[in-house]
Amino acid sequence: xxxxxxxxxxxxxxxxxxxxxxxxxxxxxxxxxxxxxxxxxxxxxxxxxxxxxxxxxxxxxxxxxxxxxxxxxxxxxxxxxxxxxxxxxxxxxxxxxxxxxxxxxxxxxxxxxxxxxxxxxxxxxxxxxxxxxxxxxxxxxxxxxxxxxxxxxxxxxxxxxxxxxxxxxxxxxxxxxxxxxxxxxxxxxxxxxxxxxxxxxxxxxxxxxxxxxxxxxxxxxxxxxxxxxxxxxxxxxxxxxxxxxxxxxxxxxxxxxxxxxxxxxxxxxxxxxxxxxxxxxxxxxxxxxxxxxxxxxxxxxxxxxxxxxxxxxxxxxxxxx
Amino acid sequence: xxxxxxxxxxxxxxxxxxxxxxxxxxxxxxxxxxxxxxxxxxxxxxxxxxxxxxxxxxxxxxxxxxxxxxxxxxxxxxxxxxxxxxxxxxxxxxxxxxxxxxxxxxxxxxxxxxxxxxxxxxxxxxxxxxxxxxxxxxxxxxxxxxxxxxxxxxxxxxxxxxxxxxxxxxxxxxxxxxxxxxxxxxxxxxxxxxxxxxxxxxxxxxxxxxxxxxxxxxxxxxxxxxxxxxxxxxxxxxxxxxxxxxxxxxxxxxxxxxxxxxxxxxxxxxxxxxxxxxxxxxxxxxxxxxxxxxxxxxxxxxxxxxxxxxxxxxxxxxxxxxxxxxxxxxxxxxxxxxxxxxxxxxxxxxxxxxxxxxxxxxxxxxxxxxxxxxxxxxxxxxxxxxxxxxxxxxxxxxxxxxxxxxxxxxxxxxxxxxxxxxxxxxxxxxxxxxxxxxxxxxxxxxxxxxxxxxxxxxxxxxxxxxxxxxxxxxxxxxxxxxxxxxxxxxxxxxxxxxx
Numbered sequence: 001x002x003x004x005x006x007x008x009x010x011x012x013x014x015x016x017x018x019x020x021x022x023x024x025x026x027x028x029x030x031x032x033x034x035x036x037x038x039x040x041x042x043x044x045x046x047x048x049x050x051x052x053x054x055x056x057x058x059x060x061x062x063x064x065x066x067x068x069x070x071x072x073x074x075x076x077x078x079x080x081x082x083x084x085x086x087x088x089x090x091x092x093x094x095x096x097x098x099x100x101x102x103x104x105x106x107x108x109x110x111x112x113x114x115x116x117x118x119x120x121x122x123x124x125x126x127x128x129x130x131x132x133x134x135x136x137x138x139x140x141x142x143x144x145x146x147x148x149x150x151x152x153x154x155x156x157x158x159x160x161x162x163x164x165x166x167x168x169x170x171x172x173x174x175x176x177x178x179x180x181x182x183x184x185x186x187x188x189x190x191x192x193x194x195x196x197x198x199x200x201x202x203x204x205x206x207x208x209x210x211x212x213x214x215x216x217x218x219x220x221x222x223x224x225x226x227x228x229x230x231x232x233x234x235x236x237x238x239x240x241x242x243x244x245x246x247x248x249x250x251x252x253x254x255x256x257x258x259x260x261x262x263x264x265x266x267x268x269x270x271x272x273x274x275x276x277x278x279x280x281x282x283x284x285x286x287x288x289x290x291x292x293x294x295x296x297x298x299x300x301x302x303x304x305x306x307x308x309x310x311x312x313x314x315x316x317x318x319x320x321x
Numbered sequence: 322x323x324x325x326x327x328x329x330x331x332x333x334x335x336x337x338x339x340x341x342x343x344x345x346x347x348x349x350x351x352x353x354x355x356x357x358x359x360x361x362x363x364x365x366x367x368x369x370x371x372x373x374x375x376x377x378x379x380x381x382x383x384x385x386x387x388x389x390x391x392x393x394x395x396x397x398x399x400x401x402x403x404x405x406x407x408x409x410x411x412x413x414x415x416x417x418x419x420x421x422x423x424x425x426x427x428x429x430x431x432x433x434x435x436x437x438x439x440x441x442x443x444x445x446x447x448x449x450x451x452x453x454x455x456x457x458x459x460x461x462x463x464x465x466x467x468x469x470x471x472x473x474x475x476x477x478x479x480x481x482x483x484x485x486x487x488x489x490x491x492x493x494x495x496x497x498x499x500x501x502x503x504x505x506x507x508x509x510x511x512x513x514x515x516x517x518x519x520x521x522x523x524x525x526x527x528x529x530x531x532x533x534x535x536x537x538x539x540x541x542x543x544x545x546x547x548x549x550x551x552x553x554x555x556x557x558x559x560x561x562x563x564x565x566x567x568x569x570x571x572x573x574x575x576x577x578x579x580x581x582x583x584x585x586x587x588x589x590x591x592x593x594x595x596x597x598x599x600x601x602x603x604x605x606x607x608x609x610x611x612x613x614x615x616x617x618x619x620x621x622x623x624x625x626x627x628x629x630x631x632x633x634x635x636x637x638x639x640x641x642x643x644x645x646x647x648x649x650x651x652x653x654x655x656x657x658x659x660x661x662x663x664x665x666x667x668x669x670x671x672x673x674x675x676x677x678x679x680x681x682x683x684x685x686x687x688x689x690x691x692x693x694x695x696x697x698x699x700x701x702x703x704x705x706x707x708x709x710x711x712x713x714x715x716x717x718x719x720x721x722x723x724x725x726x727x728x729x730x731x732x733x734x735x736x737x738x739x740x741x742x743x744x745x746x747x748x749x750x751x752x753x754x755x756x757x758x759x760x761x762x763x764x765x766x767x768x769x770x771x772x773x774x775x776x777x778x779x780x781x782x783x784x785x786x787x788x789x790x791x792x793x794x795x796x797x798x799x800x801x802x803x804x805x806x807x808x809x810x811x812x813x814x815x816x817x818x819x820x
Contacts, residue, residue: 005457177432178431178432178434179428179429179430179431179432180424180426180427180428180429180430180431180432181428181429182432183417183421183432184428186410186412186413187410187413187421189412190410190411190412190413191408191409191410191411193408194408194409194410195410195421196392197372197392197402197404197408197422198392198396198421198422199392199393199396200421253412257410257411257412257413258412
């Protein structure tokens with residue numbers, strides 16, 4: 001493959017490297033093992049969700065209900081554990097829960113062809129307020145002792161979490177490049193009609209990627225919940241923004257058809273590091289969100305700048321003939 | 322018989338695209354389909370390839386009836402199609418584009434990138450194209466994209482290969498290469514359906530030819546037993562369905578003048594055209610000849626790279642549709658449902674949409690005046706609507722077209738561009754639209770009418786400009802012109818009369 005095809009990922013990587021170099025100069029303490037470990041742990045869940053979000057955005061759709069899915073899955077993890085389900089069974093059960101939540105969106109967007117932004121906006125509110133109604137805002141407490149870190153202890157538990165995230169990342173990246181199913185995601189996002197003529201139905205692909213995103217949200221929620229001894233009922237606030245922003249900053253086209261998980265990884269790293277970097281640099285961390293917003297805008301503008309308007313599509317849409 | 326399509330009918334929004342068309346394809350023959358714009362050629366092949374579902378009729382492959390045809394099913398049974406518009410994935414590489422049309426692996430099977438690239442290279446070499454298989458399809462030129470499509474279709478090893486104007490954008494060398502490849506496939510027993518507007522191609526590659534007219538196959542001939550004149554006569558034998566109100570109008574001064582309009586991206590070269598007040602000039606030509614592209618430039622939707630537009634004798638700069646409206650130009654687009662009207666909005670709001678700026682009073686929107694203007698047009702054009710507050714989507718096609726027309730007349734234009742004004746509307750409404758256009762010209766408006774309906778072109782216009790491949794192939798006087806003359810020009814013949 002040619003290098004030119006990855007210029008979006010490359011620009012995000014350069015931005016990230018500049019940030020790291022700046023930290024090395026201003027605050028070398030940033031690179032202490034403890035801080036790096038904290039950074040990795042804090043962003044592991046976001047990365048899992050962003051992997052799924054990349055799939056959805058590649059098809060040209062979006063799912064903004066992932067934060068609410070995450071909250072439901074987190075509470076579900078607590079309930080399963082408290083109900084006496086063996087800790088190693090909690091994980092698959094929560095993944096199934098996430099798949100169901102994501103699948104609902106998949107049915108509405110894929111099968112009924114409704115606009116994903118509106119469908120998932122409705123689901124975002126439904127899941128979150130449904131959860132609030134059921135739990136009445138109460139956190140899940142008095143969990144079994146082996147809930148935290150799956151009973152492995154902190155160091156081993158952290159290692160397990162990072163290993164799982166890494167494996168998911170590598171398998172997904174491999175599958176997206178080397179399985180027909182992975183290429184079908186790119187195909188429907190690039191041109192749904194051309195895909196149909198090639199025998200790939202967008203409906204099916206969209207339903208499946210929404211389900212996969214839900215499963216990854218479930219996995220992320222379970223792994224994240226295991227870091228603590230009690231389970232909050234309001235987890236995942238703003239997670240959808242973090243995930244979507246990371247995907248876009250990582251060079252995935254918001255219109256679909258173009259993007260890589262390598263880019264998403266860089267996007268998560270870049271956006272996830274800024275907050276901590278600001279603290280180390282002695283800058284008021286209130287700037288974090290503003291800077292993240294600016295980075296997203298830069299990413300979107302450079303998308304347009306890299307692709308002259310005339311060449312957005314080889315053929316004219318609308319008036320022709 | 323390899324393929325048989327029997328009594329196929331298809332209509333869109335109540336307008337027939339195909340009326341009991343019957344067509345047969347033998348193994349090892351190149352069977353050409355010819356016909357005017359809208360004769361139903363593309364609809365017919367899309368039904369064969371599963372892209373469109375027929376309303377009625379039967380499709381047989383090797384004598385077995387095909388049920389529930391779909392692109393996937395057609396592909397599986399060995400039917401491959403290349404459409405006029407390349408259906409490539411712009412973000413994906415050439416190798417992958419070719420592979421996606423060919424590989425039959427299941428969703429969970431592995432992609433062999435090396436094999437994909439090698440296969441793409443050899444297929445492209447076969448059609449004589451020098452294209453990097455790692456390039457993104459969206460970055461290729463139109464002819465290159467066409468060649469990628471052809472390579473993909475050839476790689477499918479189909480029994481039925483459908484090509485819709487494959488040579489439209491190819492160079493001479495590429496075209497000859499394609500003929501060679503087609504010849505080879507024919508020897509292998511592939512049945513090839515070949516749509517073309519270039520009649521001179523037929524004698525080179527076709528074994529048989531079928532002529533479509535008004536959604537019906539009016540004849541199938543062995544190529545050796547027919548000729549160009551005969552085919553043109555069959556193509557245009559369309560009956561005059563309406564009586565046109567020919568009016569004698571004093572030709573006024575020049576309203577619109579185009580001088581050397583050129584735009585490479587639209588394929589337009591050196592267009593000169595003048596339209597006088599009170600005159601109807603028809604713009605005829607085949608789909609893709611550049612008629613709509615020219616209208617887009619006049620209306621400020623695209624920009625000419627060189628050339629000049631003069632309105633009422635003064636050179637003007639038109640950058641946006643708003644500039645065009647200020648110059649007194651109005652454009653009623655071809656795609657009525659998507660661009661002509663806003664279906665979800667009421668009739669009244671649709672009519673005033675292009676002249677909102679004139680509806681302000683003390684800076685506030687004047688609803689009373691909007692109602693008055695809307696009511697005036699509804700009455701003047703006899704638009705059949707329950708009220709001006711009814712949604713346009715509830716109206717018939719002809720009445721929707723009147724709403725679209727009203728919107729632009731409300732801007733009080735002096736120059737009116739109509740793009741296929743009577744397409745897809747019934748005969749009665751057509752006659753009304755025609756008489757309305759005649760009235761406007763009588764009132765001194767300069768009218769440029771893009772139309773593929775030859776009786777309409779001949780019956781309505783004072784002069785007819787025929788476009789071919791982005792140029793004006795000839796301008797003929799409306800009075801003495803014949804359908805044959807227009808079609809011959811549109812197909813790339815020489816200008817016979819100049820007016």
